[in-house]
Amino acid sequence: MTRGILTTPVTRIDGAASRSTQDLLAVEEPLEIRVGGRTVSITMRTPGNDFELAAGFLFGEGILRHADDIREISRPESVSENPRKQENSVDVSLNDGVEVDFERLERHFYTTSSCGVCGKASIEALQIQGCPMLPRESPMVAMDVIHGLPGALRRDQAAFERTGGIHAAALFRANGELIGLREDVGRHNAVDKVIGSEFLARRTPLGDAVLLVSGRASFELMQKALMAGVPMLAAVGAPSSLAVEVARRFSMTLLGFVRDGRFNIYSGEWRIQ
Amino acid sequence: MTRGILTTPVTRIDGAASRSTQDLLAVEEPLEIRVGGRTVSITMRTPGNDFELAAGFLFGEGILRHADDIREISRPESVSENPRKQENSVDVSLNDGVEVDFERLERHFYTTSSCGVCGKASIEALQIQGCPMLPRESPMVAMDVIHGLPGALRRDQAAFERTGGIHAAALFRANGELIGLREDVGRHNAVDKVIGSEFLARRTPLGDAVLLVSGRASFELMQKALMAGVPMLAAVGAPSSLAVEVARRFSMTLLGFVRDGRFNIYSGEWRIQ
Numbered sequence: 264m265t266r267g268i269l270t271t272p273v274t275r276i277d278g279a280a281s282r283s284t285q286d287l288l289a290v291e292e293p294l295e296i297r298v299g300g301r302t303v304s305i306t307m308r309t310p311g312n313d314f315e316l317a318a319g320f321l322f323g324e325g326i327l328r329h330a331d332d333i334r335e336i337s338r339p340e341s342v343s344e345n346p347r348k349q350e351n352s353v354d355v356s357l358n359d360g361v362e363v364d365f366e367r368l369e370r371h372f373y374t375t376s377s378c379g380v381c382g383k384a385s386i387e388a389l390q391i392q393g394c395p396m397l398p399r400e401s402p403m404v405a406m407d408v409i410h411g412l413p414g415a416l417r418r419d420q421a422a423f424e425r426t427g428g429i430h431a432a433a434l435f436r437a438n439g440e441l442i443g444l445r446e447d448v449g450r451h452n453a454v455d456k457v458i459g460s461e462f463l464a465r466r467t468p469l470g471d472a473v474l475l476v477s478g479r480a481s482f483e484l485m486q487k488a489l490m491a492g493v494p495m496l497a498a499v500g501a502p503s504s505l506a507v508e509v510a511r512r513f514s515m516t517l518l519g520f521v522r523d524g525r526f527n528i529y530s531g532e533w534r535i536q
Numbered sequence: 537m538t539r540g541i542l543t544t545p546v547t548r549i550d551g552a553a554s555r556s557t558q559d560l561l562a563v564e565e566p567l568e569i570r571v572g573g574r575t576v577s578i579t580m581r582t583p584g585n586d587f588e589l590a591a592g593f594l595f596g597e598g599i600l601r602h603a604d605d606i607r608e609i610s611r612p613e614s615v616s617e618n619p620r621k622q623e624n625s626v627d628v629s630l631n632d633g634v635e636v637d638f639e640r641l642e643r644h645f646y647t648t649s650s651c652g653v654c655g656k657a658s659i660e661a662l663q664i665q666g667c668p669m670l671p672r673e674s675p676m677v678a679m680d681v682i683h684g685l686p687g688a689l690r691r692d693q694a695a696f697e698r699t700g701g702i703h704a705a706a707l708f709r710a711n712g713e714l715i716g717l718r719e720d721v722g723r724h725n726a727v728d729k730v731i732g733s734e735f736l737a738r739r740t741p742l743g744d745a746v747l748l749v750s751g752r753a754s755f756e757l758m759q760k761a762l763m764a765g766v767p768m769l770a771a772v773g774a775p776s777s778l779a780v781e782v783a784r785r786f787s788m789t790l791l792g793f794v795r796d797g798r799f800n801i802y803s804g805e806w807r808i809q
Contacts, residue, residue, distance in 0.1 A: 269777045274801040276808075279679060286792075286800055291755055291776035293658055307755055307778070385566055406552060427793065428752050428774030448754065448776050479701055481721065482564055482580055501701030503564035503721050504542045505580070519546075519559075520700065527559055528547040535549075 266290065267309040267446065268426060289428035291448045296320060297339060297354040298363055308452040309429065310350055312445055312460070316452055317353040319459025322467070323487040330465050332361045385505065386512055389486060397494045397514045402437035402471045404495060404516075405536045411439055412475045413499055413522050419444045420477070431477040432457045434469065434493070442472060450478050451487070458491045468492025475499070480519060485509040495534055497521045502529055539563065540582040540719065541699060562701035564721045569593060570612060570627040571636055581725040582702065583623055585718055585733070589725055590626040592732025595740070596760040603738050605634045658778065659785055662759060670767045670787045675710035675744045677768060677789075678809045684712055685748045686772055686795050692717045693750070704750040705730045707742065707766070715745060723751050724760070731764045741765025748772070753792060758782040768807055770794045775802055 273286040289309055296304045296317045303326075308316060314336045321327040334356045357363065412435060419441065420431045430450035434442040434457050445456035454476065461467055474493045476484060479500035488496045489509065495516040502510075502519045507529045510517035516531030528535060546559040562582055569577045569590045576599075581589060587609045594600040607629045630636065685708060692714065693704045703723035707715040707730050718729035727749065734740055747766045749757060752773035761769045762782065768789040775783075775792045780802045783790035789804030801808065 271777075271780055271802065274805055275798070276679065276682075276801065277798045278683075286802075288777045288780060289774065291778040406549065409549075410551075426774055428776060448752075479721075501562065501699055503580075503701060504544075504561045505564040507544055507561060525548070525550045528549065529544065529559075532547055 267311050267429070287426045289426040289448050292351055295352040297352065298326065298365075299356055300339070300354060301365065303365070306449060306452060308449055309447045312456045313350070313353050315445070315456045315459035315463060316447075317355055317459070318463050319455030319457070319487075321355060322459065322462045323455060323490045325490065326363055327355075327462070330463055332357055333463075334358045385482060386509055389489060389509065389513070394486075394489050394513060395492075397489075397492065398470070399514055399533060401494065402534065403536045404437045404473060404534055405439075408435075408437070408439040409473075409497060409518065409521060409526060409535070410524050412473070412497055415439070415441055416444065416475055416477060416499075420446060429453075433475045434458070434461065435473045435475060437471050437473065450476060451483055453477075454484055454487045458487060458493075462491070470494065473497055475521070479503065480506040480517060482506055482509060485515070485517070489513055489515065495531065497526070540584050540702070560699045562699040562721050565624055568625040570625065571599065571638075572629055573612070573627060574638065576638065579722060579725060581722055582720045585729045586623070586626050588718070588729045588732035588736060589720075590628055590732070591736050592728030592730070592760075594628060595732065595735045596728060596763045598763065599636055600628075600735070603736055605630055606736075607631045658755060659782055662762060662782065662786070667762050667786060668765075670762075670765065671743070672787055672806060674767065675807065676809045677710050677746060677807055678712075681708075681710070681712040682746075682770060682791065682794060682799060682808070683797050685746070685770055688712070688714055689717065689748055689750060689772075693719060702726075706748045707731070707734065708746045708748060710744050710746065723749060724756055726750075727757055727760045731760060731766075735764070743767065746770055748794070752776065753779040753790060755779055755782060758788070758790070762786055762788065768804065770799070 267290050269288045269290050270285050271288050274281050275284050291307050293305050294308045336355050339352045339354045416433050429446045430453045431446045432453035433444040443457050443460050445453050447453040469491050472493050473495040474488050475497045477499050480498035480502035482505040485506045497518040499522050510530035516534040517529040519527045540563050542561045542563050543558050544561050548557050564580050566578050567581045609628050612625045612627045689706050702719045703726045704719045705726035706717040716730050716733050718726050720726040742764050745766050746768040747761050748770045750772050753771035753775035755778040758779045770791040772795050783803035789807040790802040792800045
């Protein structure tokens, strides 16, 4: 993550005292995600793992279904005249026969003109997307494993320790083994990166995984977990009302305030041993 | 903020002990923002102060310049058959002669096809937008006032205390007096609401105000502050690299980690007394 961190001069105030020092900043830069040369999204992200981010984003939106849909992920050449710009675009070219519903992306998929806009419609859109109910029986996770997740996250979360400004998302197996961890100034990007990594390695759906996020659980993060088949999401922070609704509707396990040996179970208690 | 909070049953785990109880959730629902009947944005937000949110968003994007641009803000009637949907759409109708560049909104304004995508281009786009350099001399804020901001925020931040899941944004005068405070599951929405409120009351630009945000400072929040002419942004959390760059480019004062009697000055030290 060294590319993700910058040093900058600051004045540090403590009470009435002040001194000049250096501070570490989490890098934020836009990433343009293109599909076949067409811009589909621009997200403010921390550079690094951009191909995973693009793949994970497109997978989470239902645009990509399988890694075999992808012919190549590359940096567009047309923006290469400036090194700072060059690293802020990714193009995903698709194999022959793979069709993309660009209109859905443009509409932002959880609005449908026929049913209006509300949380219920947002959830129904996930079903229309083809999001399955997750199987109730898998996996079982021991309570001690869950208590141990935040510590495991912190051990590997290098950039946050140094900048205080980075979200993390990590995938664990049901036995607590770390599958992968990614960091980003945007929490949705961190999730896209860690899921995108597994997607590109052809290891989705992630039916035996737990997704831990360093912040809060929103509708958007639940959607991404659900699209990847992840049956359990654990958040160090609070869940929103819509996150809880999504979890209950799709038989996901949702845990909040997972820290200091405590957590709340909002849905899917039967997966906790 | 009672509409912004829901009660839900949870199982609370403490070590190996578990008990059933009730928990409070921050409500998350989509809001469709329309201009003259045309959908320009859908944001996941906490219901409440939706007219301010719509106005603040459109002002921050440079679509609205003055409250007099607005003929009326209303709930579209076409989605009123369902009470849950009815409250999730807002339509802003414009006075005759007010022209809107819808294309800019669709492009997401910080990308310009001519110059590629990077932080530098994002910042240049703000200049093209007409964002002015802020005057260096105003306002001066005493160090003690800054130390007191997080406490003032907490005193009025009702929903966060109860849910742990809400961001807050507050405007203060240079002497520490609270102008307004808004809460939302999305930190950008909280900023849109509090600035939108001042915009609708014809009190923008906010040349003598300090904007305090409960989380981190990103490019997007700096952009919103800048468009409103707010010369000082104080974040309880960390700033990103691009937030610092925007502050330095436009002579804004940016403070980070404002808590426990300490803070870092990233830019615009001359405004601190």
